[in-house]
Structure formats: structure tokens, C-alpha cells
Amino acid sequence: xxxxxxxxxxxxxxxxxxxxxxxHISFDVNRGEIFGFLGANGAGKTTAIKMLTGILSSxxxxxxxxxxxxNKDRNRLKENIGYMSQKFSLYEDLTLxxxxxxxxxxxxxxxxxxxxxxxxxxxxxxxxxxxNTLIAEIPLGxxxxxxxxxxxxxxxxxxxxxxxxxxxxxxxRRQFWNLIYEAAENGITVFVTTHYMDEAEYCDRIxxxxxxxxxxxxxxxxxxxxxxxxxxxxxxxxxxR
Amino acid sequence: xxxxxxxxxxxxxxxALNGIxxxxxxGQLYGLIGPDGSGKTSLFRILTSLLIPTEGRASLNGFDxxxxxxxxxxxxGYMPERFSLYMDLTVxxxxxxxxxxxxxxxxxxxxxxxxIYQMLEPFKxxxxxxxxxxxxQKLALSCALIHKPxxxxxxxxxxxxxxxxxxxxxxxxxxxxxxxxxxxxxxxxMDDAELCDEVALIQDGEILTINTPEVIAGKYPHKLWKIVxxxxxxxxxILDSFSHKISAFxxxxxxxxxxxxxxxxxxxxxxxxxxxVKIITIEPIVANIEDVFMELMAHDKPKL
Numbered sequence: 001x002x003x004x005x006x007x008x009x010x011x012x013x014x015x016x017x018x019x020x021x022x023x024h025i026s027f028d029v030n031r032g033e034i035f036g037f038l039g040a041n042g043a044g045k046t047t048a049i050k051m052l053t054g055i056l057s058s059x060x061x062x063x064x065x066x067x068x069x070x071n072k073d074r075n076r077l078k079e080n081i082g083y084m085s086q087k088f089s090l091y092e093d094l095t096l097x098x099x100x101x102x103x104x105x106x107x108x109x110x111x112x113x114x115x116x117x118x119x120x121x122x123x124x125x126x127x128x129x130x131x132n133t134l135i136a137e138i139p140l141g142x143x144x145x146x147x148x149x150x151x152x153x154x155x156x157x158x159x160x161x162x163x164x165x166x167x168x169x170x171x172x173r174r175q176f177w178n179l180i181y182e183a184a185e186n187g188i189t190v191f192v193t194t195h196y197m198d199e200a201e202y203c204d205r206i207x208x209x210x211x212x213x214x215x216x217x218x219x220x221x222x223x224x225x226x227x228x229x230x231x232x233x234x235x236x237x238x239x240x241r
Numbered sequence: 242x243x244x245x246x247x248x249x250x251x252x253x254x255x256x257a258l259n260g261i262x263x264x265x266x267x268g269q270l271y272g273l274i275g276p277d278g279s280g281k282t283s284l285f286r287i288l289t290s291l292l293i294p295t296e297g298r299a300s301l302n303g304f305d306x307x308x309x310x311x312x313x314x315x316x317x318g319y320m321p322e323r324f325s326l327y328m329d330l331t332v333x334x335x336x337x338x339x340x341x342x343x344x345x346x347x348x349x350x351x352x353x354x355x356x357i358y359q360m361l362e363p364f365k366x367x368x369x370x371x372x373x374x375x376x377x378q379k380l381a382l383s384c385a386l387i388h389k390p391x392x393x394x395x396x397x398x399x400x401x402x403x404x405x406x407x408x409x410x411x412x413x414x415x416x417x418x419x420x421x422x423x424x425x426x427x428x429x430x431m432d433d434a435e436l437c438d439e440v441a442l443i444q445d446g447e448i449l450t451i452n453t454p455e456v457i458a459g460k461y462p463h464k465l466w467k468i469v470x471x472x473x474x475x476x477x478x479i480l481d482s483f484s485h486k487i488s489a490f491x492x493x494x495x496x497x498x499x500x501x502x503x504x505x506x507x508x509x510x511x512x513x514x515x516x517x518v519k520i521i522t523i524e525p526i527v528a529n530i531e532d533v534f535m536e537l538m539a540h541d542k543p544k545l
Contacts, residue, residue: 039403040375040403040405040406041373041374041375041376041401041402041403041406042373042374042375042376043403139278140276140277140278141276141278163401166400166401166429167276167277167397167400167429168276168277168429169275169276169279169429169444169534169538170276170431170490170531170534170535170538171490171535171538172276174490174491177491181474195401195402195403195404195407196430197404197493198491198492198493199493200493201493201494202473202491202493202494220494231493232493233404236403236404236405237404237405237408240403240404240405241405
């Protein structure tokens with residue numbers, strides 16, 4: 001396993017007027033790692049993700065994602081990452097196949113590659129019966145699994161998942177995490193936020209943001225030991241209070 | 242109290258609710274536990290008189306949700322799932338607006354929201370749209386309470402909310418319960434169930450079971466083991482070939498394995514160690530609501 005760094009952030013900062021939303025955060029994420037990005041509401045997670053995905057420029061500090069500078073190389077950065085959230089994922093009035101074709105096309109896949117990917121996704125998720133169904137008619141749990149597969153259709157170096165399982169039933173939530181493990185095994189780095197603390201425990205390393213800063217970062221075992229806790233839920237509460 | 246009798250709701254061919262019945266007693270904190278798409282929001286819209294059921298009837302404190310909709314709307318405090326406040330009004334303006342619509346004043350019922358609103362006070366001149374998720378939720382609850390409702394209907398108030406704000410929110414609900422409010426609250430978080438007096442587990446428009454959280458957990462039919470090992474993913478794979486396995490799911494850094502009651506700890510241990518799984522701990526445990534929910538869930542989903 002190489003020690004390739006997919007994210008390198010150094011003193012990354014973003015202010016809005018006098019308000020410091022993200023306050024000098026520094027961290028690295030390794031290739032193929034599942035990195036949990038936790039924090040209370042309003043701690044600065046969303047602002048940090050917007051900077052790391054090239055949507056928002058930083059006020060100071062720097063970061064590279066997939067090898068590209070977040071301020072200078074935004075277009076190439078976006079070509080090399082995937083993104084999904086509960087709120088934005090698939091086009092509801094396109095079918096499953098049309099969504100894959102659309103996203104594949106945007107990311108520059110040719111028709112043969114799109115056809116191959118479509119076959120793989122349909123087979124992997126066992127979706128033969130609904131491949132021509134409008135996304136709007138597909139239940140949420142399935143949709144989220146499809147959205148994840150579409151978010152990595154172009155084999156990005158890293159995929160950002162913003163609360164991907166919010167409101168999803170407990171079995172589908174676990175199936176979703178199996179997809180995450182598979183992607184990580186295939187070398188795709190996974191950067192994930194969640195409010196389910198059991199899911200935080202599935203991550204290789206977990207960071208915890210409090211008021212714009214990264215207050216803790218480590219593996220589950222390291223954090224449990226450091227904060228004398230039995231679960232991530234306890235760690236979270238100790239840090240966020 | 243809330244009485245739901247054989248309610249069904251169809252949208253064209255889609256059956257959102259299929260013959261649901263339950264009762265919430267006065268002063269209860271009642272949980273409707275289930276994932277998105279299980280029909281919770283349709284039920285809340287029926288109870289608040291915003292939707293008419295296809296079949297069945299519901300009443301709140303004896304008032305019918307269809308015939309007596311005007312009384313229902315005065316009696317109920319409703320916090321819908323999607324943020325319902327006015328984003329370009331300030332915190333203070335939102336509260337004043339809701340009080341005025343219901344013909345009352347903020348001062349008159351301030352005691353009801355005092356504990357919650359105090360946390361918002363420093364931001365009272367901030368526009369609602371600029372609040373964080375936890376703050377929006379506190380404001381929405383204040384607005385739902387300001388006309389002194391008898392019944393609170395909260396549709397997924399903790400979705401998208403961090404674990405600390407979620408705990409705070411449940412403490413607020415417990416306090417409101419002590420003040421005499423009857424509350425029906427829906428949530429996709431299974432561990433929220435344990436904070437309710439009684440819960441209904443709901444999936445695909447049907448109720449799976451109704452009881453107190455303790456009784457529901459006690460009804461789990463299998464023997465359950467908690468296994469902590471070096472690698473959950475690998476442990477789950479190895480358990481696939483364990484002939485006594487009924488189900489196995491990961492729970493954070495552990496795996497919950499269900500077996501029949503005759504299976505001994507040694508048998509589980511042997512199977513794992515023979516397949517080179519490094520066990521850290523293994524112990525029999527009592528099921529929680531999430532274990533029960535997965536056991537009761539329809540297993541007709543595509544496999545992974």
C-alpha cells in the first residue's frame with residue numbers, strides 16, 4: 001500500500017466577514033482510506049467540504065485534493081472527485097439508465113465505457129427490473145445506493161459523501177456501507193460525514209470539528225482511549241459540549 | 242389523546258399508508274419509528290388535517306381530523322419535517338408571526354418556551370435562514386409551542402441534527418411532557434425509540450409492532466451475541482458459513498450475531514477462530530430496537 005496522500009490541507013481557513021467558519025485546519029487523507037468527517041451542526045463541516053470540492057475559495061491556508069490546488073486548479077479537481085449528499089444526487093425525472101448516461105457523459109466517458117458501467121451497476125445492485133424506471137419512483141434506500149454508484153462512475157480518486165444515509169432504513173444503511181468498503185478496497189478514498197455514530201465507527205480514521213477547528217483526529221481506538229470513552233457517541237458528546 | 246383508526250392513504254397506485262391503527266394517551270411521549278418513505282409524513286399531514294385519508298379516521302381529543310379541522314388546527318402544534326419558518330424573517334419576527342396568526346402574544350405564553358428560547362436569545366436579530374441546523378430546530382419548536390397547543394406533532398425533528406443537539410432536543414421533549422403536553426414524534430433514529438413511553442415501528446406504510454421500548458426489545462426471538470473483532474467486514478464474511486447463523490449485522494465496531502437458543506459461546510468462538518478471526522470480546526446481549534426493527538423488516542429487497 002502506497003502512502004499516497006489524496007488530501008493535504010494546511011491551515012485551511014475561511015472567514016465570512018468577522019465570522020471564522022473554518023479556522024486553520026490541517027490534516028492529510030491517504031489513498032483508499034475511509035475518513036469520517038464529524039462535527040456538530042454549525043461547526044464548519046459544510047464550509048470545509050465546499051472548499052475541498054472546489055466550490056468555495058479559501059481565505060487563507062492551502063489544500064490539494066487529488067493532487068490539485070483547491071483555489072487554482074478547480075476544474076481539474078472537479079474532474080477527479082465524486083460527490084453525493086442526501087439532498088442532491090440523481091435527477092428524479094430521468095430513469096436509472098439515463099442518470100448513469102448523463103453523469104458518465106459529464107465526466108467524459110465514451111459510449112462503450114458508459115454501457116459497460118451501466119451493466120456493472122445494474123448487476124451489482126440487482127436492478128434489472130427497474131433500470132428503465134424514473135428515479136422519482138424508486139424508494140430512498142435504493143436511490144442512495146444508486147447515487148453512490150453514479151458518484152463514482154468515473155473512477156474518481158476520492159468521493160465526498162455528505163450525510164449519505166440520513167433517514168435510510170437500518171438494513172439498507174448497512175448495505176450502503178458495504179459499497180463504501182468495496183470502493184475503498186478498489187483504491188477510491190472515501191470522505192464521509194454522518195450523524196450516525198455507529199457509522200463513524202466504521203471509518204479508518206475520524207476527525208471531529210468543533211467551532212471551526214479540528215479538535216480531534218485519529219482511529220476509533222485512539223479516540224476511545226484518549227477520551228476515555230466506550231463509543232464514538234460518548235467521544236462526540238465530550239468534545240462537542 | 243390521539244386515536245388513529247384503520248387509516249389508509251393512496252396516491253394513485255402508490256399505497257403510502259395501509260390500514261394503520263394506534264392510540265396515544267394523554268400526556269404520553271409517543272414515537273413513530275421508521276425510515277424515510279415509510280409513510281410517517283403522510284400520517285402527520287392527516288393528523289394535522291392537511292390531507293384527507295383514503296380510508297379510516299383519526300381524532301385528536303375527540304375532534305375528527307376531517308370534520309372538525311378548524312378545532313384541530315387550534316389544538317395542535319406542528320413541526321413539519323422540512324423547515325417551515327420564514328427564512329428572511331429574524332428569529333424574533335418568526336416567533337411573533339406565529340403567535341399573531343394564532344391570536345396570541347409571545348409574552349402570554351413565554352413560560353412555555355422560555356428554556357428553549359433562552360438559547361436562541363443571543364441570535365434573536367439573526368435571519369432564520371442564517372441559523373445552524375440545531376438552532377433552526379429550536380426555533381421551529383418554539384414556534385410550534387407559542388400558541389399553547391394541547392398536542393405536539395413533530396415530524397422528524399432530529400433529522401440532520403448532530404448527536405449533542407439531538408440529546409438536548411429529547412430533554413426538551415421530556416420537560417414538555419412534564420408540563421402536560423401529549424407528543425407524537427417521528428424519527429428514523431432507532432436509538433431515539435428508547436426515550437419514548439411507547440413506540441410504533443413503521444415500514445412501507447404498515448405498522449410492524451407497537452409497545453413500550455422494553456417490551457419490544459424483550460420480544461426479540463433469537464439469541465444475540467455481540468462480537469468485537471479486529472475487522473468487522475471479515476467477521477461478517479466468515480459468519481456467512483456459520484450454520485447456526487440467523488442474521489449478522491455490524492453495529493459500530495462490533496457485530497451482532499443472531500443464532501438459535503441452543504448455540505453456545507464456544508461454538509461461535511470455534512467457528513471464528515478456526516477461520517482465523519481474531520476475537521477481542523464475545524458476549525450474549527439483550528436486543529435493542531434496531532435489532533428488532535431489522536428482524537421485523539420485510540426482507541424482499543434486492544441483495545447486495
